[in-house]
Amino acid sequence: MDKKVFNGITVVDFGWAIAGPLTLKYLADYGAVVICVESFQRPDLLRTATPYKDEVAEVDRAGYFAYFAANKYSISLNLNKPNGLKIAKKLVSRADVVADSHRPGVMERWKLGYDDLIKIKPDIIMIRNSNQGLTGPAATHPGLGNHINGLAGIVNLIGWPEQEPISLMVAYTDYFVPHFAVTALIGALDYRRKTGKGQLIDVSQFEVGLQLLTPSLVNYSVNKKEEKAKGNASDYAVPHGVYRCKGDDRWCAISVITDAEWQAFRNAIGEPDWLRKPEFRTATDRKKNEEQLNLIIEQWTSQHEAEEVMRILQEVGVAAGVVQNAEDLYKDVQLKERECFWVENHKELGRFSHLGQPSRLSKTPARLYKVAPCLGEHTEYICRDLLGMSEEEYDGYLVEGIFE
Amino acid sequence: MEQVKGLLGSYRVLDLTDEKGFLCGKILADLGADVIKIEKPGGDESRKLGPFYRDIPDPEKSLYWFAYNLNKRGITLDIESRDGQQIFKRLVKTADFVIESFTPDYLDGIGLGYTALSKINPRLIMTSITPFGLDGPYKNYKATDIVVMAMGGLLYITGNPDEPPLRISLSQAFLLASAHGAAASMVAHFYRETSGEGQHVDVSAQECVLWEIANAIPLWELNKNILRRAGSYMSGRWTGTKQRLLWKCQDGYVLFYVLGGAFGVKTNKAIVRWMEEKSMVPEYLKNFDWSIFDMANQTQEMQDLIETPIANLFLKYTKEELYSEAQKRGIMLCPVSTSKDILENAQLKSRDFWVEVSHPELSTSITYPGAFAKLSQTPLTFRYRAPLIGEHNLDIYQGELGLSHSKLAILQRAGVI
Numbered sequence: 001m002d003k004k005v006f007n008g009i010t011v012v013d014f015g016w017a018i019a020g021p022l023t024l025k026y027l028a029d030y031g032a033v034v035i036c037v038e039s040f041q042r043p044d045l046l047r048t049a050t051p052y053k054d055e056v057a058e059v060d061r062a063g064y065f066a067y068f069a070a071n072k073y074s075i076s077l078n079l080n081k082p083n084g085l086k087i088a089k090k091l092v093s094r095a096d097v098v099a100d101s102h103r104p105g106v107m108e109r110w111k112l113g114y115d116d117l118i119k120i121k122p123d124i125i126m127i128r129n130s131n132q133g134l135t136g137p138a139a140t141h142p143g144l145g146n147h148i149n150g151l152a153g154i155v156n157l158i159g160w161p162e163q164e165p166i167s168l169m170v171a172y173t174d175y176f177v178p179h180f181a182v183t184a185l186i187g188a189l190d191y192r193r194k195t196g197k198g199q200l201i202d203v204s205q206f207e208v209g210l211q212l213l214t215p216s217l218v219n220y221s222v223n224k225k226e227e228k229a230k231g232n233a234s235d236y237a238v239p240h241g242v243y244r245c246k247g248d249d250r251w252c253a254i255s256v257i258t259d260a261e262w263q264a265f266r267n268a269i270g271e272p273d274w275l276r277k278p279e280f281r282t283a284t285d286r287k288k289n290e291e292q293l294n295l296i297i298e299q300w301t302s303q304h305e306a307e308e309v310m311r312i313l314q315e316v317g318v319a320a321g322v323v324q325n326a327e328d329l330y331k332d333v334q335l336k337e338r339e340c341f342w343v344e345n346h347k348e349l350g351r352f353s354h355l356g357q358p359s360r361l362s363k364t365p366a367r368l369y370k371v372a373p374c375l376g377e378h379t380e381y382i383c384r385d386l387l388g389m390s391e392e393e394y395d396g397y398l399v400e401g402i403f404e
Numbered sequence: 405m406e407q408v409k410g411l412l413g414s415y416r417v418l419d420l421t422d423e424k425g426f427l428c429g430k431i432l433a434d435l436g437a438d439v440i441k442i443e444k445p446g447g448d449e450s451r452k453l454g455p456f457y458r459d460i461p462d463p464e465k466s467l468y469w470f471a472y473n474l475n476k477r478g479i480t481l482d483i484e485s486r487d488g489q490q491i492f493k494r495l496v497k498t499a500d501f502v503i504e505s506f507t508p509d510y511l512d513g514i515g516l517g518y519t520a521l522s523k524i525n526p527r528l529i530m531t532s533i534t535p536f537g538l539d540g541p542y543k544n545y546k547a548t549d550i551v552v553m554a555m556g557g558l559l560y561i562t563g564n565p566d567e568p569p570l571r572i573s574l575s576q577a578f579l580l581a582s583a584h585g586a587a588a589s590m591v592a593h594f595y596r597e598t599s600g601e602g603q604h605v606d607v608s609a610q611e612c613v614l615w616e617i618a619n620a621i622p623l624w625e626l627n628k629n630i631l632r633r634a635g636s637y638m639s640g641r642w643t644g645t646k647q648r649l650l651w652k653c654q655d656g657y658v659l660f661y662v663l664g665g666a667f668g669v670k671t672n673k674a675i676v677r678w679m680e681e682k683s684m685v686p687e688y689l690k691n692f693d694w695s696i697f698d699m700a701n702q703t704q705e706m707q708d709l710i711e712t713p714i715a716n717l718f719l720k721y722t723k724e725e726l727y728s729e730a731q732k733r734g735i736m737l738c739p740v741s742t743s744k745d746i747l748e749n750a751q752l753k754s755r756d757f758w759v760e761v762s763h764p765e766l767s768t769s770i771t772y773p774g775a776f777a778k779l780s781q782t783p784l785t786f787r788y789r790a791p792l793i794g795e796h797n798l799d800i801y802q803g804e805l806g807l808s809h810s811k812l813a814i815l816q817r818a819g820v821i
Contacts, residue, residue: 003595003599005595026587030591045667046619049641049642050640051623051626051629052626052627055627063619063622063623063625063626064618064619064622064623067619133755135754135755136750136751136752137750137751138731138750138751139751142670142734142735143738147659147738149659150650150657150659150738150739150741151738151740151741152741153740153741153742153745153746154572155650155657155659157572157573158562158563158570158571158572158573159570160570164652164657165636166562166564167635167636167650167659168562168572169561169633169634169640171618172616175615175618176583176584176616179584179586179587180587181777182590183431183432183435183586183587184411184776184777186594187411187435187779187782188411188779188781189594190411190597191411193598197781198781199779199780200779201777201778202778203776203777203778206751206752207755207757207773207775207777208776208777211583211773211776212574212576212579212580212583213574213773214471214772215455215467215468215471215574216455216574217746217747217772217773218470218770218772219455219467219743220742220744220747221747221770221771222457223457223459225455226742226744227574227743228573229573230573231570231573232550232570232571234548235454240548240550241550241568242550242554242559242571243568244568251554251559251568253550253553253554253555255547255548255549255550257548314545314546318546319548320551321547321550321551321555323559323560324560325557325620325631326557326623326624326631327624328557329556329557329614329617329620330624330625333540333542334542334543334555334610335610335614337539337540338537338539338540338608338611340611341621352625352626355614355615355621357588358584358588358607358608358611358612359584359585359588359605359607359608359611360537360605361591361592361595361603362518362605362606363595363603364595364603
């Protein structure tokens, strides 16, 4: 029997893109009814990005959206029409949580700000994910997660010493803000259960982003020191880096901290003479001659496949891992064993891997209850079954174009 | 720093983690939980992690320790000794969460695994944070940050195309795992509060890194296209065309990209207007119809034609000037901030983001990043600086468990506490 943690909880999500919807992924994967409010005029941003099934650019063939949208419902609702808004407000009156991840001001335009919502549902919990929070001079400055890579200073920590920094290609904070945001959200749900009180949760992507950089910020505030990019080097480990292996663009990450690990590393690769050189004897020696050491190690790694380098080193207790690309991850035996991807047939995408949850709960595991929704797939179900609309009423809205 | 109960005010967390799990307990502590960091006698190894207060390496001056143990209390205990285990089990009776980041099976091996502890306290939630999870073929693989970043897929897509993949210089993988660990613990907590049952939460850091790689998996599954690193460009979201993300300006860099679709129109028009004002707009951009500009049909040649004059515009300004213009003009652009910039950022100041925490033994107070969320009813609170070694031993062992002075002296001499 399934034990759904959030059984009976209903979430209405007016948000889009990544951080907002990914926060609610937690609730959907653990059994809440999470309704994405979209429309054909305004589909989720991720429905308009690659990849598309057979490269046919249609909203229901967008893999980026579907990958993150397991277990969710979708209603298509034109909020710019009065009756669309009326239905949205009806949904709010049935909801436990309302979520938004637009720029502050957008929800207010629809009269769906927190002050409006509590008039409809006094104990509502509203969670708002935005780039810089709901208040302050930059609150309404538009932007996406990628911009926060710059603003939060993450970009300054990527690159080779004394060279231009290199940006991440992904909107890094977008994918971890949800971890933080949902702790507050679940806490608020529990608080409401105990006290009957709802509340507003204001999550700034910028402020959450800084939580992963605290040591460097404190280092500046205390020592006036700016942390700098160090390539792949570490202050604590040497050798430490990414080494070229046999094949095209194949690499293995290796990290040796203790002298015992260094000894094991030497043994594992057959104690070649160069490793006995005095310039590599102690960690301090190795750090001093790191560049030379890395070049020599690469002479060894480049004769082996990355998987083999990992296996040889892991067998003797040295931290090593293949630099996995998407194909490697897709086939990764560890991820497979832990059922990290939820594979199911999707009517537009075919056999499709949805992203699961990164942990296993022993008694209430997350699982795939339903595949990612097509746009508006549940419009009728939500209106008729959840909101109890008559057939006549529903058809009236349909003709009026409310669901387009 | 007043005592406010917060969301988790009546719950206790026993935190056995090292740096792989510090942030998990810190998040729960920020939500109000009473988090007790348990270190081995003499102090945690992680206290050796820099940076240090005034660059003085000292277990009581690790800024890394300060940063991620803020809001916790601390005791010392040798959980491998018999006496230590008995004390730990007594603490477990009244605890709500235990979080740990030992190698898989370690706690089982010393009789303190989930099965044993859940017998003492069936409501207990135990959260284990490990590189690859508690089962599967790689469960015993050793890993540091760079290895997990490699195995989780973020490394491969970061860096210049003709150079080795690059990591973020400040370790991230276990911070991601810790943040997720807090979230998953809250899921289990919600279930416990409604059912009375605790459970074991098994977090894989590799899978947390996997969350970070955008559309790489569906891109492979649907189109057999491998997302590859492209330096400071974004690729793989629309066509094969790459969009520049990082731009040089007079005193540093800014983050900006030319986006298609309805979402990009306002920014793109505003940039052209700005170029017009500076007489820097090329002929072909003067009457450009941004409403039909779509990345899906964009060629690299056209993208470069658009980006080149923008690059020239940005070179005329400092990052502060660019950010201030961007805010005035509604352009999606942010500076690449240094730590100094962040500490001085007006938005953060206006939101009272920073917290000043007193460190009496250093005769100073230190500025820390504040709340990760603003909750209208139950704001996050900052109550203590990170604990000194064994700082709360008396409070816990004597005040709570009622151990006598002489018993404590014996335990101390035996190296148990």
